[in-house]
Amino acid sequence: MLETVRLDLIPLLIISSGILHNICIMNGDFLETILNLPEELLEEIRMNPRN
Incomplete structure (x- = not known):
C-alpha cells in the first residue's frame, strides 16, 4: 500500500x-499475463469485464 x-x-x-x-x-x-492465472479464470475475466 x-x-x-x-x-x-x-x-x-x-x-x-x-x-x-x-x-x-x-x-x-x-x-493476467504476469500472474499466470488458470485458463478458466482468464476466460471468466474476459466474459465479465469490470468496465
Whole structure:
C-alpha cells in the first residue's frame, strides 16, 4: 500500500495511476499475463469485464 502524508498530492497520485493504467492497456500489457492465472479464470475475466 502506498502511503502519502501530503493531502495535496493525493489527486495527483490518483490521476497518475489512471494514466499509467491506460498506457499499459494501450500497449497490451495486461496483468493476467504476469500472474499466470488458470485458463478458466482468464476466460471468466474476459466474459465479465469490470468496465
